[in-house]
Amino acid sequence: MSLAGCRPEEEAPTPPPTNTTDARGDWTDPGRYAACTVSNTGTAACGELESFNLTGCDKASLGNMPRDGIYTLVYRSEGSTPGISAGSFRVSADGTQDFYRGGKPALRRVEPELFYLSNSRQTSATVNQRDAIVGCRVEGPRLYGCYVNCRNGQLTGRGTFLAEQWRPRAGEAEASGLRRVSESFVEQGLPVDIYVTQGHAYVVSVRHGTEGGGLTVFDVSDKSAPVLEKTFTLPTDNYWNGVWAKGNALYVASASSGLMVFDITRPAEPQLLRSYPAGGTIDVHTVFVEGERLYAMSPEPTPKTLIFDIREPLMPALLGEYAEAEAGADARLGFPHDALAYEGRLYINHWSAGFLIVDVSDPGQPKKLGGYTYPYATSHATAVGKYGERLIAFEGGENWGAHLRVLDVSDPASPRRIGEYALEPNASIHNMVLKDGKLYVAYYHHGVRVLDVTTPESPREVAYYNTFRETDPGRGQSFYEGAIGMRVPGDGYVYVIDTSRGLLIFPEP
Structure with a gap:
């Protein structure tokens, strides 16, 4: 299973859910994006240019495509019930900065009436993966075409795509209402999440190419000049995607060891104590602490x-677990990607199954109270707060077109959408934090967005900071780049993790 946002870009498209409570999804199926097709017959090997049929394409229009820049794209798989996934590529005039599927293309053909990229890589001792895209037509800033996925020379996926060149939002400066006071690069892996406690920032990273992730500790007592104190990693267990703390315990979500527990009695010197479950191997993707409870969201081997x-x-000490019925057996039900606990209820972002509400007052027997989903759901993050007698949840997906939904969850059996907030569809939300009537959103390519949600039906942007710079090393390798992790711990500052720039600190607006 590939987890978007922190795993490499998906090769299998996300299926739509079987039932919906909201007919308005993040993405509306437009039908095939282009007239080209892919053949799995003939003499051309899977992924070669000759395996694409470009009859019916407007090849002359391809000359209008800018040949230098970053593009994000949405793949639409073939079939009566299409799935979608998101990706990215980067091209440069001389080919030196080309990236596709996380690496430099093995083959590139960029001519006035032709656009073709292919990436071939050995993903294991026995598996060679090849992916390729070909342009069919250009309309304005958008490129339409076909894609193919191959495994050991055999066709595993095909369809059409829409790609759009990334540009800064029209009319925006670098920042408005947010002032960066410091920036600290994270050396190991791809930084994705942060927790701030005891005057220290704990940043976790995931593997990135051949570079392992781990834990990086900064002393942030001086916000204008954080000091690197410690890095920690393990040779074969270094895909660490989530982090939280309570007292002198630091909890890290590991893809190999489950829940890892560090002693931070000496904050600058974390000591690894143990992992849960002892002796078992599970993937814990995210963690959340409320009061005397810790919740660990595990997508594999059994979603729970x-x-x-x-x-x-x-x-x-393990008290219990919640597993959505049939999750794991039915891929359409997704997996718990993240969750938030609030006043005895657990709000689970269960990917393609949508947003679930579970009564955990008795942790030994959790009970599902209700849920909210929509076509092509990729429910990923949430924030919950009380507004008078109302209980309001802010829910965000993670895919092409994903955006913020405002839900009234006062009646958990019948959540209602009461508002929305969306930017351009070619970038996605990742994490969010609700504090003092403001919603802080890590919005990948769109950087940090701060919304006034005192009237939750009408989120209003009051500040932003565009963290994404396409000149930074490695940009263009993934759809999931830019502002990704965020904490607002109540010390007057906002701590943001950017996948390239590392730790950025801002005074609260």
Whole structure:
């Protein structure tokens, strides 16, 4: 299973859910994007240019495509019920900065009436993966074409795509209402999440290409000049995607070891104590702490959320777990990507199954109360707060077109959408934090967005900072680049993780 946002870009498209409570999805199927086709017969090998049929394409229009820049794209798979996934590529006039599917293309053909990129890579000792895209027509800033996925020379996926060149938002400066006071590069892996406690920022990273991830510790007592204190990694266990803390315990979500527990009695010197479950191997993707409970969201091998007692923070004790019925057996039901606990309820972002509401007052017997989903759901993050007698949830997906939904969840059996906030569809939301009537959103390519949500039906942007710079090393390798992690711990500052720039600190607006 590939987890978008922190795993490499998906090769299998996201299927739509079987039932919906909202007919308005993040993406509306327009039908095939282009007239080209892909053949799995003939003499051309899978992924070669000759395997594409470009009859019916407007080849002359391809000359209008800018040949230098970053493009994000949405793949639409073939079939009666199409799936979608998102991707990215980068091209440069001389080919030296070309990227596709996370690496430099093995083959590039960019001519006045032809656009073709192919990437071939060895993903294991026995598996060679090849992916290719070909242009069919250009309309304005958009490129339309066909794609193919191959495994050991055999066709595994095909369809059409829409790609759009990334540009800064029209009329925007670098920032408005947010002032960056410091920036600290993270050396190891791809930084994705942060937790701030005891005057220190704990940044976790995932593997990136051949570079392993791990834990990076900064002393942030001086916000204008953070000091690197410690890096920690393991040779074969270094895909660490989520982090939280309670007291002197630091909890890290590991793709290999599940829930990792560090002792931070000496904040600059974390000591790894143990992992849960002991002796088992599960993928924990994210963690969340509320009071004396810790929730660990595990997509594999069985999609479920583990519930721990942390009255003794350094010694978590398993209390129970919640698993959506048939999840794992039915891929359309997705997996728990993230979650938030609030007043006895757990709000789970269950990817293609949507947004679930679970009663965890008895952790040994969690009970589903309701849910909210929509076509082509990729429910990824949430924030919840009380507005008078109303309970309001802010829910965001993570895909092409994903945006913010405002839900009234006062009646958990019948959540209602009451508002929305969206920017251009070629970039996605990642994480969000609700504090003092403001919603802080890490919006990948669109940077940091701060919304006034005192009237939740009408989110109003009051500040932003565009963290994304296409000149930074590695930009254009993934759809999931830019502002990704965020904390607003209440010390008057906003801490943001950018996938290229690292840790950025801003005073609260």
